[in-house]
Amino acid sequence: MSGNSRLCVAVHVLTWMALDQRDPAAVATSQRLAVSVNTNPVVIRRCLGQLREAGLVQSRRGAGAGWNLTRAPEQITLLDVHLAVGDDEQLFALHHSPPSGSCPIGFGIQPALRPVFGRLDEAVRRELATTTIADMLRDVLAQQPATA
Amino acid sequence: MSGNSRLCVAVHVLTWMALDQRDPAAVATSQRLAVSVNTNPVVIRRCLGQLREAGLVQSRRGAGAGWNLTRAPEQITLLDVHLAVGDDEQLFALHHSPPSGSCPIGFGIQPALRPVFGRLDEAVRRELATTTIADMLRDVLAQQPATA
DNA sequence: CTGGATGTAACAATAATTGCTACATCTAGC
DNA sequence: GCTAGATGTAGCAATTATTGTTACATCCAG
Numbered sequence: 001m002s003g004n005s006r007l008c009v010a011v012h013v014l015t016w017m018a019l020d021q022r023d024p025a026a027v028a029t030s031q032r033l034a035v036s037v038n039t040n041p042v043v044i045r046r047c048l049g050q051l052r053e054a055g056l057v058q059s060r061r062g063a064g065a066g067w068n069l070t071r072a073p074e075q076i077t078l079l080d081v082h083l084a085v086g087d088d089e090q091l092f093a094l095h096h097s098p099p100s101g102s103c104p105i106g107f108g109i110q111p112a113l114r115p116v117f118g119r120l121d122e123a124v125r126r127e128l129a130t131t132t133i134a135d136m137l138r139d140v141l142a143q144q145p146a147t148a
Numbered sequence: 149m150s151g152n153s154r155l156c157v158a159v160h161v162l163t164w165m166a167l168d169q170r171d172p173a174a175v176a177t178s179q180r181l182a183v184s185v186n187t188n189p190v191v192i193r194r195c196l197g198q199l200r201e202a203g204l205v206q207s208r209r210g211a212g213a214g215w216n217l218t219r220a221p222e223q224i225t226l227l228d229v230h231l232a233v234g235d236d237e238q239l240f241a242l243h244h245s246p247p248s249g250s251c252p253i254g255f256g257i258q259p260a261l262r263p264v265f266g267r268l269d270e271a272v273r274r275e276l277a278t279t280t281i282a283d284m285l286r287d288v289l290a291q292q293p294a295t296a
Numbered sequence: 297c298t299g300g301a302t303g304t305a306a307c308a309a310t311a312a313t314t315g316c317t318a319c320a321t322c323t324a325g326c
Numbered sequence: 327g328c329t330a331g332a333t334g335t336a337g338c339a340a341t342t343a344t345t346g347t348t349a350c351a352t353c354c355a356g
Binding site for chain 1: 312313314315316317321322323324325
């Protein structure tokens with residue numbers, strides 16, 4: 001394992017829902033999503049819970065319930081997803097235990113590094129904002145093998 | 149703990165060495181560096197070992213030994229450091245277990261996601277390349293309290 | 297030859313992520 | 327109302343990465 005796969009799973013789920021909702025009779029459940037993602041339904045519900053808190057999806061409870069996108073796929077960027085799944089911690093961590101304040105470098109390194117790391121985070125956010133779930137759905141469908 | 153702090157520690161160490169080597173008589177040892185970073189000398193040696201493999205520093209063994217930069221601080225970018233410390237794995241991970249190949253989304257999501265994640269990595273690398281150890285040293289020294 | 301440094305293996309502690317079970321809760325439809 | 331079927335969520339185990347630490351082999355200036 002290396003980093004986390006929350007963004008990957010969330011994008012998978014949203015793209016799946018974007019395709020699924022083209023059929024008005026279709027119902028997106030955590031069970032069906034779990035089969036596509038190849039994981040446990042609870043993992044999907046955890047993920048969808050975060051997306052719901054961010055306002056990207058809605059859930060209905062009770063029998064025959066399921067999930068819906070609250071916006072058009074064109075209006076959901078990967079930055080929205082990224083922020084929703086709480087990957088918003090800094091990309092690179094500072095020191096675990098604070099460096100020596102009595103050394104010039106130890107004293108100034110964190111304040112000097114912070115804006116650099118901030119620019120890195122911003123670069124990632126800028127890039128994430130350029131892709132939407134609609135883009136993802138188009139690219140995913142373009143991967144399909146010829147049905148001949 | 150969240151991500152790793154290897155880049156932070158490596159930049160700290162290199163910036164320290166850049167300042168230290170202004171005094172020709174100074175010797176950079178893992179012990180002295182560990183005090184500034186506030187960690188164990190072995191952690192520093194591990195870090196310096198990666199920087200040496202990347203050709204950024206040299207080590208001398210034996211008594212009175214220590215470490216040297218192999219280039220001017222102006223010629224070491226944070227991208228060099230990033231690559232040296234092996235943080236080069238993808239920023240965001242793909243699925244742990246491969247998604248369902250019999251679902252259109254499961255089939256195409258990884259190929260569609262890969263170039264997106266590649267662009268993210270590239271955005272980070274581009275940003276990292278804009279800062280050098282010399283920049284860091286200047287900014288660190290600018291943080292010092294007035295010596296009045 | 298010896299002191300002092302690097303080089304490195306091995307291990308413990310901590311934390312994050314993921315997958316899983318179990319169960320409470322809700323509601324459409326009978 | 328009841329019930330089937332779904333969400334909501336607590337809690338735990340397994341895996342992994344990171345960091346810190348001890349211990350010891352190795353090297354070399356003096």
